[in-house]
Amino acid sequence: MSTAMPFAADTPLLSEVIAAVKTAGTTLRDRYTPHARGVSLDGIVAEIHANDDAVLDVLREPLLRARQGSQWAEDELAGGALPPGEWWVVDPAEGNINHVHGMEDWAVTATLVRDNKPVLTVVHLPLTGDTYTAVAGGGAHLNGHPLKVSAKTDLDAALIGTGQARPGEDERVFRQIGDSVTAMLINGLVVRVSVPATMQLIHVAAGRMDAFWQFSDVRSGLVAGALLVAEAGGTVTDLAGEPWSTAGHDFLAAAPGIHADALKVLAPIA
Template identity: 45%
Template sequence: MSTPATPTPATPSTVTDDAALLPAVAEIAERIGARVLARYSPDARPATRDDIMSVFGPMEEEAAEGVQAALAAIRPQATWLGEDEEEKLQGELPAGEWWISDLVEGAINHLHGLTEWGTTITLVRDNQPVLGVVHQPIGNVTYTAVRGGGAYRDGTRLRASAKTDLKVAMMTTSQDGGEDQAQRRHIGKAFAAMLDSALLVRSTIPTTFPLLGVATGQYDAYWQFQPEMSGVGAGVLLATEAGAIATDLHGRPWRSGADLLVAAPGVHAAALNVLSSTT
């Protein structure tokens, strides 16, 4: 696949400008969700890889129909960045504005009759998510956030956890299973260290849903090694707009391509100390 096109220079944008895009972006996400929901069955139990792929491919194609054109009409200054192109970049995105989406976030859950799946759409500006929408068709729930404008679930403001003690914290993580052997050892070491330090540690997929849990205050922190923006962008924005702190594992502000820790303010430093000790 060719190198992504360079986006045209974006006109200056404000919180108000970005917020004005939200209703249309949410409508697109909800439309995609309705298509994918029509293919969903709580009784789905695929037995083979062929079973999975026979449903996954057509579902992804149907979900993608018309999405790029619809987003281009909303914000023509932003360029669509597909998952394959993002993977080739292996780190920070080029400067400018990008539409990034996981059209069926948690597809493997969908295909096994689980409920944690949906659609994410993120507007990224100069490597920072500035607008995010997550629609979960099961329950018909939509999460929205604009950088500087707060995070919401169906219009209700979200707040991160008020906990201050890591020993009573609910921690979450997720890895995609494609890591090399050294990275897998690091993942195991970090998980074990956090088990010794927190009340509970949960590993789950997809990445968006534990981040939503941080945004709602139900979880206290989330970490992941080498995440892609398409997997975490909307969730990071929602969590930070709800009051959480997002950094890399050196305590620096998080940017695309870096390891990620998103945590409630009262436990972030302690969680960072645990995770940084495993590097």
């Protein structure tokens, strides 16, 4: 997750991004209800889109203004490499499905991606007020306090997570998810399967969980957590063991002490 541009050049941007994401978080919090909204699929989708639209209305312009010349990655479910340059990869309601169902695992995320590598990120949890931040080369923090990944070295003692990246994946991906969960249930201690990815990756960065993997190239669900974990001392690769970027088709972020063993379990399934 290194960048050719010095850490000091990106740091001044952080306060503006935090302010913008917190303001967007207030909008999303005001839309939250502790009960589920929408019964039919059409109703649920309408609620999800309404959340996205409301948050983007207050988030897009401040971010683009904060970084002159940056561009906006429009489709939050898109994957694959971006064109060269600086792009904002944003999830206005990361865990939108949870928000709509009255659950508490959701956040607002904004990540600056430079030449397909995340270099600055803010993840804000409006219900708790917690804000996770990272700048490439500057470490990862929770409310200003440094984060450090788990020191575990034994996969059989590990709490590991995965989840579905998007609705409607093809059957091959669903079978990979099922097979990989079974393999990790055999080799790890406990496997947590939930959405969204970012809400598990913040736990990996904080050392509460030990690894997270996903068969996905959805940028918006991975870039924030990838930078947080890397800057907290974790190892972030694809399932071939190569350094991860937005061009990757799958993903593993883990404490260094268990990364190699996790990769041995997952690589044959990828």
